[in-house]
Amino acid sequence: MTTSKNITDRLGQVVVASTTGFTAHCHELYQAPPLGSLVRCGRDDGVVYGVVAGITTESLDPSRRPMARDAKAESEDEVYANHPQLTRLLATRFETLSVGYRDDVGLHRYLAPLPPSIYSFVHLCSDGETREFTESLESLSVLLNAPNAPQDDVAAAFLRLASTTHSDPRAFLVRAGKELAVQLIGQSQRLNGILRRLSR
Amino acid sequence: MTQNGSTGGMQPAWSGVVISGSLTDGVTARLDAGSSVEDIKVGTLAAIEGERMRFLGEITDVSLESADRNLGAAPPDTSDPFIAQVVSGTTAYGTIKVAPRLVLDKEAALSDEQAHMPAKTVPSHFSRISQATAQDIEMVYGSEDDQHFWIGNPLDMETKLCLDVRRLVERSNGVFGKSGTGKTFLTRLLLAGILQSGEAVNLVFDMHGEYGWRGSAEGSTREVKGLKQLFGSKVAVFALDAESVKRKRLNPDYMVKIGYEEIEPEDIQILRGALNLSEVAADIPYSLQRKFSKRTWLKEFLALQPEAIADLATEMNVNQGAMATLHRRLGRLDRFSFMDPTGAHDSVGRLLDYLNRGMHVVLEFGGYGNDLLAYVLVANLLTRRIHQRYVDMKERALSEMSPEPRPLVITIEEAHRFLMPGIAEQTIFATIAREMRKYNVTLLVVDQRPSSIADEIMSQVGTKLVCLLDDENDVKAVLTGVSGGSKLRTVLASLDSKQQALAFGHAVPMPVVFRTRDYGTTESYKSFGYLDEAERKVKMEKDLADLYGPEDE
């Protein structure tokens, strides 16, 4: 299993926290995990799980907007090489939707009673953790009903990523699809859209 | 899980869960995601595991439901196998309807008589449903033994479906189905079953020569063995048509002859249709019998010259035209080689000799099978006399405590010819059907137009074995008076066009669709204990060896 690569990958720290989700600031520019990834923050006695629902890279200082530079540059990398300060003026943040937590009792796939604290470390979940978390798919309803999030894309991305951690990805997706079909009764267009994303 | 519930470790072909139902309308179950409606056939037996009881019933309908009323507007792209797999059983799912018929006591031992009872309630919500198991079938219909005859296999099952022959012969029975659906094959099997069980003796009016020597089959094997070939020493073949006997070089046990003296006015009555006689004309024989004598009336009447007819009519005060027609039409009997003007014959006596000895008799009509007049005349005449003798024997048995006559099953093809409204009242067959088995005689009627049979007779038929029928009236006719009959309608309509039948009634605890046991293959003959030439030789040598010890010391 390829867990060793991911397991200690620390992505960043929590900078905004609420019961329904948290926002993390990446330690390094552009180092956000892909949309739909399962991440975790907090210590052993209180882990909160989130699914990446949005990623933003912007100026650290809201009053200073980035502008186009180096019209003659051959490549984008050259732009960053010419202006090393850019990596410090820009910041990548990602927002997550809280989908569960773990306490001394065990794993729960619903909202944690308290949000994580600011500066909590955020890690990408290992394959094993992701597989365990997605053994059951109650948390899908959070993704499908989240306000201000591209719900269907997040849900599809989450399932597709999670499927690779299961021994039979296809069977996992079929099971997930059936769960979606139940959750999206009466919304066949949405269902069809998500299923199409999953089937690719 | 109880012993009944286990499927021997095998995954059931399909499964589901009860979602609604009533005793009158049946139970509706939603199929599990892995089960497709396409795997399920109407008529299949289903078992429902209730809380305390196990319910059995047949699937009467299959339908597609969707959880989403807008599904039609945005149908999923099921050409994508992934999407199809997801949608099946969730957004779109199948439901089945099952008519609960029996409940099995979960604790009762196998083959316990009281093991099943009529269902008087329905299983509770979310009870699991799946195909009935081999054990269910045996518990309800019994397993193969002397009394239980293997008649076929329940739809989509390998298990043997057996018929309780003792119960079967307690009443008159019917095999129905349109032409070519397998009635004759099924009837031949029933006859074999009755024969092997020893519960009754058979008398078969073999209109088309399909039961005695050999039967015909479609396809490559054009001929199948008859009862005589399979059960030689237990079957006697009587023949009517000397001509065809000679042509086919057959060696019948007895050539049936009928003397003019044996024909009675009642025999003419039921030939009204076949002879196209008016009511008036058909009544004249009664007067003729009074005028001449009980025995010679027909011979004397037919001997009259046409001129003499008018005088006779005047003398007897009957319509002259009617009498002339009767004279002309009865003249057709002359053509029949089996009619003997010289005297009486004791065909009936010979028949009874065989029957009383426990032999089964097939009467082959030969060429006369295509002559309705001959068929109706002979079958009715013989049956009437045999019935009379049975009544005598039975009554004697009652008063003198002598042995009862062996139960007799009389098989007639094209039964509606005898049992049509209007004719039924006059034929002996209707009487027999009505009497049940008061005199130890019952019928096995075989017919392709059950709607032509009088309702009153149909309602007396104890067990019905029905192959595909496509005429609405015929379907209605076989189902009238059957409790829960309307639920069987779809089942009947979805039978295969061959070698499949629905059985219900007296001898069947619960309606069942089955594939009729194969008949005509070497394998099938073997299953009846038939040995071919080589095998017979081996067996005989073995028997001799058993008797006298091995040849070499």
Ligand SMILES: Nc1ncnc2c1ncn2[C@@H]1O[C@H](COP(=O)(O)OP(=O)(O)O)[C@@H](O)[C@H]1O
């Ligand atoms: N049990 C069976 N075993 C083998 N073949 C059968 C069986 N039942 C029906 N068939 C086939 O179907 C054909 C028609 O059956 P038959 O009994 O003659 O129909 P029916 O009497 O209803 O007109 C037969 O010739 C045979 O080929």
Ligand SMILES: [Mg+2]
């Ligand atoms: Mg036939």
